[in-house]
């Protein structure tokens with residue numbers, strides 16, 4: 001239960017307080033304050049009013065303030081469509097109105113809709129205390145630096161996001177984002193492991209031109225993933241749905257319609 005809430009005057013002070021008081025950041029609070037969360041902090045550092053929440057074009061990249069809510073992200077025309085669509089997958093408008101982009105990245109949930117899209121778009125984070133690093137590295141290296149901006153470089157190719165869920169309000173069975181360009185393929189998938197993963201072997205075989213049909217991609221994904229049974233779905237079902245949806249998304253990126 002939260003016993004102390006610190007209200008810093010600057011982002012630098014927020015970092016200082018977090019380190020000194022062994023506190024955690026609270027941005028939108030939808031994860032920190034969620035009853036099912038495993039965080040249970042005693043001390044929080046409030047970020048409200050400190051983080052940027054604007055979207056601006058700087059040379060050839062888009063900079064998005066980490067304090068932007070997922071609803072505002074969805075409503076901002078300058079934000080690439082796959083990222084806006086990923087934010088929209090969170091069913092509840094009330095949650096989207098509170099949840100921030102920075103909080104979604106740092107929460108590092110396997111069922112994030114936004115993280116696969118950011119990875120597929122080669123996004124970076126600009127942090128207050130850890131420099132600029134790719135989102136994927138921030139997540140895989142367990143970084144906890146304070147995210148100030150999310151940076152989207154210009155990328156080639158088409159990016160497709162999708163998800164499978166038993167109902168609109170249910171937690172997803174699968175979240176995914178795929179981007180295919182000349183010489184580069186990214187397939188980022190959530191809900192199969194503790195965190196969002198990339199299917200690198202499949203990516204390489206698509207980029208090299210070895211996998212060109214939906215069936216070939218389907219079979220390659222079946223080889224690459226082996227999810228266990230979950231509470232609601234069997235492992236074979238999860239494998240099938242993953243292979244089907246990734247193969248379809250790859251074909252859509254390639255402009256092949258079935």
Ligand SMILES: Cc1cc2nc3c(=O)[nH]c(=O)nc-3n(C[C@H](O)[C@H](O)[C@H](O)COP(=O)(O)OP(=O)(O)OC[C@H]3O[C@@H](n4cnc5c(N)ncnc54)[C@H](O)[C@@H]3O)c2cc1C
Pocket residue numbers: 024025026027028029030031032033034039047051066090092095098099100101102103104105106107109111112113114144145146147148171172
């Ligand atoms: C009903 C409900 C449904 C949800 N459904 C989903 C879902 O389907 N998919 C999903 O991904 N999430 C879901 N969430 C979780 C949550 O909404 C998101 O993960 C949200 O984007 C977190 O953002 P926040 O600003 O609320 O983060 P907070 O709760 O404030 O913080 C989350 C974590 O990030 C850290 N943090 C916050 N901001 C920063 C920052 N700028 N830099 C570094 N660290 C930071 C905090 O210390 C904390 O560890 C759901 C939550 C609820 C209540």
